[in-house]
Amino acid sequence: MTIFQPLIQKLDRLKKTGVTNLVRQVVKEEAQVIVNYNTDKQLEDRGVGYDNKKLKPKYKRITVSIKQRKGQPSDRVTLKDTGAFHKSFTLQAFSNFFTITATNNKTDKLVEKYGEKIFGLTIPNKNRVARDLRPRLIQKLKRRL
Secondary structure (H helix, E strand, O other): OOOOHHHHHHHHHHHHHOHHHHHHHHHHHOHHHHHHHHHHHHHHHHOEOOOOOEOOOOOOHHHHHHHHHHOOOOOOOOOOOOOHHHHOEEEEEOOOOEEEEEOOOOHHHHHHHHOHHHOOOOHHHHHHHHHHHHHHHHHHHHHHO
16 A cells, blocks of 8 residues: 555545535535625626626616616616515526526516526626635535545
8 A cells, every 4th residue: 555545545535426516515505605696796786697798678767767766776777676586596506507597476577578698697707706616615625635
């Protein structure tokens, strides 16, 4: 037995359990953080979809007026009035990707109007999520070794 045999055995175990399983586990644990990038950083703060483009069509004049009375942003489409739609966003993790959807009764209508691009992260936000989750993943990998 070599001095590296214990490490080799641990690496073999890690290979069998799969790094993708660890990634999926971290993504599931941090689902709300990831969803908040979609709802808060993209939709509410910038009014953009996963393609990083402004959501169109813009709000109608009456909606702008209502939003202004409520003190809500009216210069961009946020898809947030009461917050119920944003709160209904969920994340489902798979082996090498994740999806974001919503369960609100307005979902179908909003997807019809604005498209599927309201769900998902821009490339810069995907990079931020990867950066944010990297320490958790490394920690889990070290525990397995």
